[in-house]
Amino acid sequence: MFRDEDILWADYVFISAMEIQKNSVREIVRKAKDFGKKIVAGGPLFSLSPDRFEEIDHLLLQEAETNLPHFIKDLTKGEAKHLYANSEWTDLSLSPIPKWDLIDFSKYAVLSVQYCRGCPFDCEFCDVALLNGKEARTKNKIQMLEELETLYMKGWRGIVFFADDNFILKPHNLKEIFLPALAKWMEERRYPFSFLTQASINLGEDEDLMKLMVAAGFNSVFVGIETVEKKSLIECRKVMNS
Ligand code: B12
Ligand code: SF4
Numbered sequence: 438m439f440r441d442e443d444i445l446w447a448d449y450v451f452i453s454a455m456e457i458q459k460n461s462v463r464e465i466v467r468k469a470k471d472f473g474k475k476i477v478a479g480g481p482l483f484s485l486s487p488d489r490f491e492e493i494d495h496l497l498l499q500e501a502e503t504n505l506p507h508f509i510k511d512l513t514k515g516e517a518k519h520l521y522a523n524s525e526w527t528d529l530s531l532s533p534i535p536k537w538d539l540i541d542f543s544k545y546a547v548l549s550v551q552y553c554r555g556c557p558f559d560c561e562f563c564d565v566a567l568l569n570g571k572e573a574r575t576k577n578k579i580q581m582l583e584e585l586e587t588l589y590m591k592g593w594r595g596i597v598f599f600a601d602d603n604f605i606l607k608p609h610n611l612k613e614i615f616l617p618a619l620a621k622w623m624e625e626r627r628y629p630f631s632f633l634t635q636a637s638i639n640l641g642e643d644e645d646l647m648k649l650m651v652a653a654g655f656n657s658v659f660v661g662i663e664t665v666e667k668k669s670l671i672e673c674r675k676v677m678n679s
Contacts, residue, residue, distance in 0.1 A: 551601055662678065
């Protein structure tokens with residue numbers, strides 16, 4: 438639950454939100470303003486419709502890896518702007534390892550990492566191509582294993598969610614590079630994690646990829662079926678399901 442104390446100590450209030458969270462965002466913004474705090478916001482809600490949030494002091498659209506350093510530099514100089522928009526997609530090899538020590542693991546059932554961003558499909562109801570682009574971008578093998586190693590060393594055991602838009606967009610990289618290395622990493626540590634992710638249904642046509650995923654510790658995949666009506670699938674452009 439959101440409390441006044443969560444804001445009172447802070448110099449700046451940073452907000453991240455999806456569209457569905459807009460009402461709570463309005464409440465947090467009102468409170469932060471009442472307490473005289475400056476607000477910085479980013480994430481899907483603001484990236485897709487910044488015009489609805491003029492009252493927010495600093496809007497950082499798209500990816501933090503690219504625009505947060507610019508914002509912090511400007512802020513240090515006392516010249517922070519209202520709006521920061523990226524002109525190009527982030528090189529994911531520059532994405533830093535999260536500061537896991539800022540959260541209390543005991544409050545989480547699942548922790549997330551992300552390997553791949555973007556999706557070339559164009560499903561009518563999905564914002565991924567707008568938010569992350571149509572071309573799949575991935576982190577590299579070493580970076581991914583370091584991220585998992587950090588989680589492991591900090592004591593996390595259990596479920597890790599690969600919060601990818603569509604995990605299987607670079608099958609060659611998965612099969613030849615990442616999944617074999619992940620399977621080895623897991624075996625050496627006696628399988629501390631189990632993985633789940635999201636993928637389009639064409640994963641079912643690639644038995645080798647499924648076997649490699651299982652060997653690496655994946656036991657669940659979220660697949661968007663959406664509908665069994667062929668006409669509806671065509672209408673919403675979920676072409677790979679029709
Ligand atoms: C994981 C996930 C979930 C998980 C969340 C688990 C959790 N506890 O974190 C679950 C399964 C619960 C979930 C649920 C839903 N989700 Co969801 N989810 C995702 C997914 C796949 C990954 C999110 C993620 O972790 N990304 C990794 C991080 C690194 O990326 P990011 O969050 O976008 O952050 C980057 C930038 O946005 C930016 N940024 C983000 N916040 C901030 C804040 C500041 C201050 C700054 C400067 C920058 C910044 O910098 C980050 C690094 O580049 C995204 C798709 C996607 N690719 O993002 C959809 C997505 C966010 N979800 C979406 C939706 C619609 C939903 C649901 C409404 C679905 C439903 N109908 O029930 C529910 C809502 C849940 C709720 N009530 O709150 C939509 C949101 C669309 C929109 N315009 O708001 C997305 C984009 C998917 C889509 N198909 O369009 N979701
Ligand atoms: S395949 Fe999935 S991630 Fe890609 S556009 Fe369709 S719903 Fe979005």
